[in-house]
Amino acid sequence: MAEPPAKRARRVDSSAMWDMDDRGSRSPGTTDDVKHPAATKDTAPGRGTGEKIDEIGAGLGIAAIGTGIEIVTEETVIGMGAMQEFVTGVSAVKDTLTDEEVILPRATDIATDPVHRFGTALETGRRQDGAHGVTAETTAETNEIDRTEDMDMDLDDAAGGDDIEELMRRSMGFSKFRSTKNTKVPGNNAYGVRKEKKTEYRGGIIGCCSAYYLTRHPSFDPSRHSVTLIEASDIAGGASGKAGGLLALWAYPSNIVPLSYKLHAELAKEHNGKDRWGYREVGCAQLVARGRPLGEKKDGESAGGSLSLQKRSAAAMGKLKTARAPQELDWVEPELIRGYESMSDPGETAQVHPYLFTTSIAKLAEEKGAKVILGSVSDIDYKGNGVKSVTYTEKETGQAQTIPATDVVVAAGPWTSSIMPEAPISAMRAHSVVIRPTRPASAHTLFTNIEIPANFDPSVKSRPTVASPEIYARPDDTVYACGEGDQVVPLPSTTADVEVDQQRCQDIINQVGSISDALRDGEVTARQACYLPNVSSSRGGPLVGHTGTKGLYLAAGHTCWGIQNAPGTGKLISEFVFDGRAKSANIGSLDPRNFL
Structure with a gap:
């Protein structure tokens, strides 16, 4: 029998990621200490000084109006759900927020190649912490990043020597499997549900999860903060709606997977995911x-077709x-x-239906105060000491609109390089x-x-x-x-x-x-x-965190594990925005500044 594609062998070999030790983190520093290479016209047209960005297919940024939190998203398509690309931004009310500097996180974890093509977000590609405080209280925090231990894994040699197993090993390129202990956890108490709004939801799963967790963060105050999701085309119109929706503890990178897998179980329990988006083991x-x-x-088929x-x-x-x-x-x-x-x-x-999961999370985010805007981002202004605003073109009217913002999260999936040319994402x-x-x-x-x-x-x-x-x-x-x-x-x-x-x-x-x-x-x-x-880099991905420009974050490059790792990514983004650092997992190795 012919040998299978090398990709399949890589799927199995990727389990070796569990053996990789975390890399040492860089010493803390303020955002002013970090120079983002894209902050100049020469390296990143349309970014450093408010230049125009070519409008592309999905939302592009998160901005904030005066004092609020806004998220802009961009989306791509992959056979199962819609892949998302978008930018999320958080801004706080003008008179209540400060621009104090915060301690930045370090690089530590190592990611590996994708395990499968579409499985988790039929996002068949490769895959995605930065900090900007929103209030004086949150920016003043200087505690070290909480570390999430990698889950214990047992390595067992494939048993037996019979012909069937030998054939399997030869054809699939594996002889060993790694497995983890069951880490299912109970869900949190259900949030109160507001009256449903009649809104057509658009965006990708990374942006939608970012909006969801921003509106659930303990520091989020709807009277002081606003969260806006800007999406150019349709929610779940890309890979986030056309993916396979596989969730697995053996996915990668190992520093996000355990957190995100646990959050999937909690979301399903809290919001009846079994019925709403097909969550099941x-x-x-x-x-x-x-x-x-x-x-x-076929066996048993007669001439009459019975x-x-x-x-x-x-x-x-x-x-x-x-x-x-x-x-x-x-x-x-x-x-x-x-x-x-x-x-x-x-x-x-486990699994979810990507389209139903993405649209449901978007709706849940809106019920807690997030706003969804359909439009193509054309400009991110971060003149001076950080992000100032996001400009987009309304999908319906074609008119240009500008939203003041204190924080912007770029989650544009495969379109990321259109926004940040220096990002190694194809x-x-x-x-x-x-x-x-x-x-x-x-x-x-x-x-x-x-x-x-x-x-x-x-x-x-x-x-x-x-x-x-x-x-x-x-x-x-x-x-x-x-x-x-x-x-x-x-x-x-x-x-x-x-x-x-x-x-x-x-x-x-x-x-x-x-x-x-x-x-x-x-x-x-x-x-x-x-x-x-x-992610076209030996470091792997995704890229999640601060870009080096104050208030500008990146969450992209999740490859085929976008659906699997979206809740974890969204929660970490909310921590960067409100706490100034990643608290739920040690993701220093995914720091965008290691790649840009």
């Missing part, structure tokens, strides 16, 4: 299978047992399974499909290696190969599947302009259908594409 495994040619008849119930027979169930696959996975043809190996213990993987396109199977699929997410036989499609001559689609069964009786990423088509101006390659979508449909009759005969409800942000 799932089984997650590597699957090796033999694909059937498109023209090959099917037997063989797949539910004792013999079929016996084949699942032989492959060590759970019996409820009978929606994958048992006789085609060559190997199955779980990737995590119970409680270590874009990768990812395709995905959604299928309604002919019968219910169990709660499993599968990272597959499918042997594609020669002449798989009778109409096209081809050689044997290996395909690696990811398959996620969802609680709404649909199945999401995504394929490899590509950079064939450059990043468009907006999520609305993303080009969908119908043949790439059909390839995914054919591949998953070659091992599952339920998917082969199911109804295809969506063929889509989006762009993921990759």
Whole structure:
């Protein structure tokens, strides 16, 4: 059997990140001590002195009016939910805030390459602490950053030596797995819900989570602070709405994952995430299978097209047992399974529906006072001693508007380099499909290696190969599947302009259908594409924190783990804005100043 793409091997090898020690942090200093390379016209057009920025597809900044907190977001598209790109800004009321300097955080943690393509935010790219006090009380704090310990992991050699397991190891490039202890925690007490506003929500998950946690921070006072989310196109219109929505304790980077995974559980408990956005625990495994040619008849199919119930027979169930696959996975043809190996213990993987999660979090942020604006940011003014304002063009009227701001958070995903040219973030396109199977699929997410036989499609001559689609069964009786990423088509101006390659979508449909009759005969409800942000640096990503310019923060480069790491990122951004430092996790290694 042909070897699978190297990317799959990297997915497994990425577990090595758990062994990396935190790097030493730099000594504290004020924001004036840090010079941001983009603060000049020469290095960053449109940023250092209020120059104009080319308007792009998603919201771009967070600004504050007079005294308030505003968030601007930009968004990108990736097959499962909408990827977000946007800027968030926080400003405090004029007469009540000070511009005192604060201690800046240090670099410490190391991130690694992505583990999968779309899984968590079908954001198939690579991935994303700075400080600016909002009040005299918060800026005066000088306590050291609280440190979040990496979770203990057990490294076990893959057991056994039988043919199935050997085949799996060879085909998937792994021989070891790391797992974590179950860290599920109870949710917080529910917040009071305000009367729902009739608003069309737009933005990406990083910006929406930033707005959510800013409005939930203990120091947030709606009478003194305002939070504004500026989004150029649609909420969840990019990867944040088209991702797979996988949550995993084995994701990366290890300094954010445990925090964010825990926050996902708390959000679901507090806001009924099970019903609102499909939160649930799932089984997650590597699957090796033999694909059937498109023209090959399914087992038990007669000339009249009728099917037997063989797949539910004792013999079929016996084949699942032989492959060590759970019996409820009978929606994958048992006789085609060559190997199955779980990737995590119970409680270590879960999922959400990206679009429903992103739009729900946006609504919850608005219920606590956040304001959503549809418009394209054209200018961030940070003349003098820090951020002054954000200028944007209204989507509906085309008129330019300027919002005073004390803090701005840029969360533009793959569009980040359009805003901050020095940011090492590139874009990768990812395709995905959604299928309604002919019968219910169990709660499993599968990272597959499918042997594609020669002449798989009778109409096209081809050689044997290996395909690696990811398959996620969802609680709404649909199945999401995504394929490899590509950079064939450059990043468009907006999520609305993303080009969908119908043949790439059909390839995914054919591949998953070659091992599952339920998917082969199911109804295809969506063929889509989006762009993921990759961090083009050996340091990894994402980039989260202060940029070196007072009041300007960056939260971008989350790759395929945007949905997974969004709550943690949002909470940390709220701490930077109100506390002047990251308190919930040690994320010095993600400091944007290490990259810019």
